Amino acid sequence: MNFKRALAVSRRVFMDLKNDKRTLALIIIAPLFAMAIFGLAFSGQISDVKVIVVNDDMGMNTTIGQVYLSEVVISNLDPDTLSITTMDDLPSAISEIESGNAYAVFYFPANFTNITILAYNQMTEASTSVGIHIDMSNVNVADTIMQTFNDAVQKTMQERGLEMPVSIQKEAVYGANASFMDFFVPGIMAFVVYILTTLLTLINFVGERTSGTLARLTATPLRESEIVAGYAMTFSVVGTLQALLLLTVGMLVFGVNVEGNVALAFMVVALLAIVCQALGILLSSITHREAQAIQLIPFIIMPGFLLSGVFWPLEALPTWLRPFSYLVPPSYAIDACRSVMLRGWGLDMIWIDVVALIVFAAVFLFLATLSLKRRG
Amino acid sequence: MHAIKVEKLEKKFGDFRALDGLDLDIRKGEVYGLLGPNGAGKTTAIKVLTGLLKMTAGNAEVLGTRLPNKDITQRVGYMPQETALYLGLTVHQNLEFFGKLFGMDKSKILEREAELLKFIDLERWKDEMVTNLSGGMKHRVSLACALIHEPEVLFLDEPTVGVDPELRESFWKFFGNLKEKGITILITTHYMDEASHCDRIGFMRTGKLIAEGQPQAILREAGTKSLEDAFLFFARRGK
Numbered sequence: 127m128n129f130k131r132a133l134a135v136s137r138r139v140f141m142d143l144k145n146d147k148r149t150l151a152l153i154i155i156a157p158l159f160a161m162a163i164f165g166l167a168f169s170g171q172i173s174d175v176k177v178i179v180v181n182d183d184m185g186m187n188t189t190i191g192q193v194y195l196s197e198v199v200i201s202n203l204d205p206d207t208l209s210i211t212t213m214d215d216l217p218s219a220i221s222e223i224e225s226g227n228a229y230a231v232f233y234f235p236a237n238f239t240n241i242t243i244l245a246y247n248q249m250t251e252a253s254t255s256v257g258i259h260i261d262m263s264n265v266n267v268a269d270t271i272m273q274t275f276n277d278a279v280q281k282t283m284q285e286r287g288l289e290m291p292v293s294i295q296k297e298a299v300y301g302a303n304a305s306f307m308d309f310f311v312p313g314i315m316a317f318v319v320y321i322l323t324t325l326l327t328l329i330n331f332v333g334e335r336t337s338g339t340l341a342r343l344t345a346t347p348l349r350e351s352e353i354v355a356g357y358a359m360t361f362s363v364v365g366t367l368q369a370l371l372l373l374t375v376g377m378l379v380f381g382v383n384v385e386g387n388v389a390l391a392f393m394v395v396a397l398l399a400i401v402c403q404a405l406g407i408l409l410s411s412i413t414h415r416e417a418q419a420i421q422l423i424p425f426i427i428m429p430g431f432l433l434s435g436v437f438w439p440l441e442a443l444p445t446w447l448r449p450f451s452y453l454v455p456p457s458y459a460i461d462a463c464r465s466v467m468l469r470g471w472g473l474d475m476i477w478i479d480v481v482a483l484i485v486f487a488a489v490f491l492f493l494a495t496l497s498l499k500r501r502g
Numbered sequence: 503m504h505a506i507k508v509e510k511l512e513k514k515f516g517d518f519r520a521l522d523g524l525d526l527d528i529r530k531g532e533v534y535g536l537l538g539p540n541g542a543g544k545t546t547a548i549k550v551l552t553g554l555l556k557m558t559a560g561n562a563e564v565l566g567t568r569l570p571n572k573d574i575t576q577r578v579g580y581m582p583q584e585t586a587l588y589l590g591l592t593v594h595q596n597l598e599f600f601g602k603l604f605g606m607d608k609s610k611i612l613e614r615e616a617e618l619l620k621f622i623d624l625e626r627w628k629d630e631m632v633t634n635l636s637g638g639m640k641h642r643v644s645l646a647c648a649l650i651h652e653p654e655v656l657f658l659d660e661p662t663v664g665v666d667p668e669l670r671e672s673f674w675k676f677f678g679n680l681k682e683k684g685i686t687i688l689i690t691t692h693y694m695d696e697a698s699h700c701d702r703i704g705f706m707r708t709g710k711l712i713a714e715g716q717p718q719a720i721l722r723e724a725g726t727k728s729l730e731d732a733f734l735f736f737a738r739r740g741k
Contacts (some may be wrong), residue, residue: 128605130602130605131602131603131605134599134602134603135601137576138588138591138595138599141590141591141595142588142591145590145591145592145631146590171713279728337581337584337585337586337587337589338582338584338585338586339586339587340598341549341554341582341586342580342582342586342647343586343603344552344553344554344602345552345553345554345578345580345657346600346604347572347573347575347576347603347604347605348603349572372671500557501554501555
């Protein structure tokens with residue numbers, strides 16, 4: 127392999143990217159766009175969910191006067207998450223859910239306070255319950271409603287000094303003050319580089335094939351391995367710059383915190399870019415036209431989207447599907463970047479991810495070179 | 503002395519024989535034209551000789567080196583049928599890139615670039631993006647890229663397709679100049695009238711030569727006025 131020739135290829139790809147204003151804009155804007163859109167959309171905060179309270183609670187006459195436990199629970203419902211309205215009768219409240227105007231109805235029966243207090247003091251065998259009528263068609267919203275209600279009940283009990291027999295103490299080992307964006311930026315850094323590098327090389331290389339430049343290159347002393355190495359050099363630099371840009375904007379605009387050594391995270395991203403450019407070249411060998419390359423895009427994006435753990439934890443996948451995430455290179459990069467940036471881990475801890483990426487790079491570089499060597 | 507020597511060259515694509523026993527013997531400094539209809543195997547022959555395709559059987563030598571051989575590319579220039587340029591780069595950037603692939607240093611590239619741009623009359627367009635050039639200009643840049651490293655043998659695959667008559671005329675003038683410098687040229691074309699510019703021509707049909715010689719000699723042998731009629735004569739005789 128001749129390094130000068132590989133460098134010439136690398137420079138050529140750089141100039142191509144630089145001269146093409148649209149591609150340049152894509153390289154710069156797409157990562158920021160992705161971060162802003164996904165970051166804001168997936169920030170995990172569900173808010174202003176419409177719920178209706180129907181409160182028939184008669185309260186209880188105690189030494190400190192009339193007590194309404196239901197009122198306390200209601201006032202403890204998180205007002206950011208739930209947008210609460212009150213209604214008088216249950217059937218018409220439920221019909222609000224049926225017509226799609228509300229997600230849930232909380233119903234407090236007449237004996238709510240009475241039974242609760244008597245039962246707590248072991249003065250009755252009876253029990254009472256809050257009826258929650260809920261639209262489960264949106265799982266995320268439904269879960270949030272249930273969670274919010276549980277929180278309010280617990281808070282009420284604590285305020286009343288009603289001790290639970292078991293208390294839970296949470297002690298953060300990592301990510302004590304981590305916000306959603308802290309978690310999200312390391313992942314999107316690797317994810318964006320995965321998508322853009324694979325697509326850019328694929329499109330660029332299909333261009334080389336259709337325009338005849340690849341044929342011309344073949345008739346020069348340039349070797350196939352030098353072509354692949356040239357592309358790898360360019361895209362590892364471009365990938366690192368994208369990660370740098372994302373992180374800078376993440377820190378300045380979204381206040382992202384970084385625990386560990388950022389340079390290590392960038393190295394992981396550069397390694398991922400090398401894997402992805404080889405993948406792009408490899409994929410270009412099974413396409414003959416740009417139009418066919420476009421058909422491949424879903425097959426690049428979807429596995430990365432679903433199996434890499436960038437948006438949903440891998441634990442959210444069915445067990446049989448989880449092993450497939452090992453086949454998706456960004457999984458390793460995302461895991462490594464998060465470990466470095468959120469947990470402050472070093473190379474001694476993320477080496478398995480790094481080795482996996484190196485193995486991917488070696489295999490894909492080899493296959494990409496082989497695919498170019500194939501002659502009709 | 504041979505520049506290109508081809509014996510019983512065969513190239514099969516599946517069951518289809520694109521080259522079916524092609525023989526060529528081209529001397530140094532010769533301009534040799536391969537003529538024939540589409541699908542005769544002209545482009546396949548050039549692709550095998552430039553290392554783009556593997557031969558199925560037979561023997562091919564370029565400048566005394568048996569193919570396939572990567573080292574020989576250093577001494578060979580190839581202009582494909584397609585424009586085959588980086589449209590997003592300028593004329594200069596294209597020439598510089600190909601120069602580097604042949605291991606030329608910067609000053610040598612610049613020197614050679616100046617010569618070539620003058621030769622193809624595009625000095626003013628040096629820093630223009632190739633995509634903004636007209637079709638004919640692109641063809642000329644493509645030729646310059648094939649010549650940047652001063653090759654001894656030049657393979658030109660249909661260099662005049664889609665080129666207007668005026669430019670075609672000037673192309674043949676270029677090729678004449680190159681010949682004077684001792685460069686061997688193998689050119690394919692299906693414009694029969696152009697072939698009179700060649701020292702020798704070979705008529706190709708279904709993957710092999712059906713006639714070969716100096717254009718005048720071929721006309722005499724066929725007893726026709728035009729090479730087109732001569733081709734038809736040999737094609738019928740071949741059946």
